[in-house]
Amino acid sequence: xxxxxxxxxxxxxxxxxxxxxxxxxxxxxxxxxxxxxxxxxxxxxxxxxxxxxxxxxxxxxxxxxxxxxxxxxx
Numbered sequence: 001x002x003x004x005x006x007x008x009x010x011x012x013x014x015x016x017x018x019x020x021x022x023x024x025x026x027x028x029x030x031x032x033x034x035x036x037x038x039x040x041x042x043x044x045x046x047x048x049x050x051x052x053x054x055x056x057x058x059x060x061x062x063x064x065x066x067x068x069x070x071x072x073x074x
Contacts (some may be wrong), residue, residue: 003033019056027052038069
């Protein structure tokens with residue numbers, strides 16, 4: 001399996017309401033995790049625009065990073 005994350009102009013509360021009402025969630029600026037390190041989507045697949053639309057039925061949790069996930073947290 002693989003993990004990816006993205007950004008949204010919506011707040012976590014707004015994302016939650018959209019998902020609650022069955023609307024797909026748009027994530028931009030996708031990043032993917034490779035051995036614990038977040039990398040740019042284009043490093044993995046240059047053929048796709050780094051955007052995803054998530055089916056609300058597949059959402060388990062919506063979480064917000066404290067900062068840029070590409071940076072190491074201490």
